[in-house]
Amino acid sequence: MATEELLDFDAQNKDAYEALIVTIEAKEQAMSLLIAVCDDLNLREQIIAKYEAELQPHFRLYRITLARGEPSLYDALAQLVQNEEYLRQGGKAVITVTGSEQLYFLKLENERSEQEIFFGYLQWTREALREFPYPIILWVTNQMLVNLIKKAPDFWSWREGVFRFVSRKTITVSSQDIEPIRLALNESELSSINDDNPYFLPIEDLQQLIQQKEQQGKKDSSLATLYFSLGRIYSNRLERGEFQDYQKEIVLAIEYYRKAIELQKELGLERDLATSLNSQTYLYYAQGRYNEAEPLFQQALELRKRLLGENHPDVATSLNNLALLYKAQGRYAEAEPIYQQALELCKRLLGEDHPNLATSLSNLAKLYKAQERYSEAEPLFVQALELRKRLLGEDHPYSATSLNNLALLYYAQGRYAEAEPLYQQALELYKRLLGEDHPDVASSLNDLAELYRSQGRYSEAEPLYHKALEISDRVLGVNHPNTNIIRQNLAELRANMNPSNL
Incomplete structure (x- = not known):
């Protein structure tokens, strides 16, 4: 089977795909209930498109979607057969069923939830499904699967196979x-x-x-x-x-x-309000909407100071966020005393062994690096990395971030041989822990590409820039500050590669 095209498939997903294809081909022109499980709708669509293309020469492919009001699998299949002469004549077909993921789990003041109605139909109409001599692929989420096993046990007992496709997205x-x-x-x-x-x-x-x-x-x-x-x-x-x-x-x-x-x-609800302001404003910061973020960060900080007093961990968090914004705007002189105040609060209130302390250390170190105060930044980065590894484990996104931060420092100092393995380690962690389509993966690819460009390793840098830009364009948008940085870096690489075009 040609699963090599599915480049993002891990071994488990490749095995599930192969098993699904083999089962379909073995059950042609026989009623077979195949349960495919996937929490990522984008991955699901890729898999469906893949097996439809692979099966196209041998089967006619159909897709149906369960109705929200009356989510009966039997009724959906019967309507399809009624509309398709080919099926009524006994043609070879494979039917894909989606829509179960849209059914509500909560009752929402109704006597039964949409999922309960669906499971009831599966139980009542199981015998009638014999009318459909085709492989029927029913796509469900993990949440649906757990409840299907419990609430439609007779239907479940008829399954020919369960094919689980794993993804971080859900x-x-x-x-x-x-x-x-x-x-x-x-x-x-x-x-x-x-x-x-x-x-x-x-x-x-x-x-x-x-x-x-x-x-x-x-x-x-x-x-x-x-x-x-x-x-x-x-x-x-x-x-x-x-x-x-x-x-x-x-x-x-x-x-x-x-x-x-x-x-x-x-x-x-002022205390809750301060938390909501801080959370919303951090997302503005993540979008690069700095002017909108600043007054809200300040409002959250003042609220927390008034409600909780100056000596509270939440006040330290608000201080850190405000300083983060100032640093992003290049307002280093304003950011530094706020970072230092937040760090002292964290040490005094939370102790030396707390993840928030690692964050404060890392933030202050990034400010020092931006000011080329490398000798002051390095011990803070190292301490933050050691704390995160010990408190959160080596396989944690924050540990990956600390590795990347230390690599950035080494890169800025021209210590390329020390930076490269840290960049690579951080990138692999991000990919494994967050998935390929994440802003941190794009940033990490860009950082490694910058290292290669600085060393004149242009052929190694270029595909990394392209991948970083493709992710950032799609995930963050074409006008996001991070996307613009990657695009500019790629343009500079092209200029390095073709100096005669300048």
Whole structure:
């Protein structure tokens, strides 16, 4: 089988794909239920397109989507057969079924959830599926799979195979993100959530739950919590590389934080307001919207000082964020005392062994590096790296960031032989932990390419710049500051390679 074209497939996904193809070919003109599992809709579409192209010479390929109101697999198949003479004549076909990922898990004040209706249909109509002598590939998410096994056991027992495709990206809310939302749910909604299911519910369920509460006119603290929690979920997805669409989800995160801020102001929830302001503003910073970010960072800092006092870890966080903004704007003289104040607070309040201390050390070191104060920056970078490795582990995105920061320092000093292995190690960590389509991967590729360019290794640098630019264009957008930097670096490389064209 020609799986070599699927360059982003790891070994597990290649094995699953091969097994799926073999099973389809072995079950032609026989009813066979094939369960394909994938949480990444983009990856799913690539896989479907791949197997349809591979099977095209031997089968006629069909796709159907489950109806939201009446999600009956049998009805969807029967309607397809009714409309297709080829199927009624017994032609060789493969039918792909999608849409289960759109079905709500929460009941949302209905007697049954859309997923429960779907599982009920699967149980009731299992025998009738014999009418369809074709391989039927039903695509589900991991969240759907867990519930399908429990709630449609008869249907499940008929499966010919389960084919799991793994991806960091997902459309479900993880167990680590659900806890703050529990406080905003009622008993009926909580009863829908199963503690032993790590794939708790589709993210769209939370959007629908919020919309329902908005329509009911319930402007209370639980709605504010839902707004903030969904904003935080989207933020976490961006940081962990779980997003389906980076630009869309950063906009959604900002929007839900904005709604939380408005309601928290209305309800006088000042402590929560400071947290929401800080979270929303950090996303403005990530987008390069520095002028919008500054007054909001300052507002969050003043709120926290007034509510919590000068000596509080949250105040240190706000100080760090404000200094981060000043540093990005080149306002080094303003950033330095704020960074130093944040660092002293972290040491005094959190102790010497805390991840936040590593962040403060790293931020101050980056400021020193920008000012070419290399001898002051290096021990701070090294200390931050050692802290993160010990507290978070070597396989953590923040540890990768510390490796990359130290490599940047060595590069700035011309210590290329020391920088290169650190860049490469950071890049491999980012790819493995965050996935190929992440802004940190683009930045890391750019940094390594810069090193190669400085050494005259142009043929090695060029593909890295192209890959970095392709990721940054698609994920961050063509006008993002990071994208512009990579584009400029690529232009400089071309000038280096073709000096006669200058």
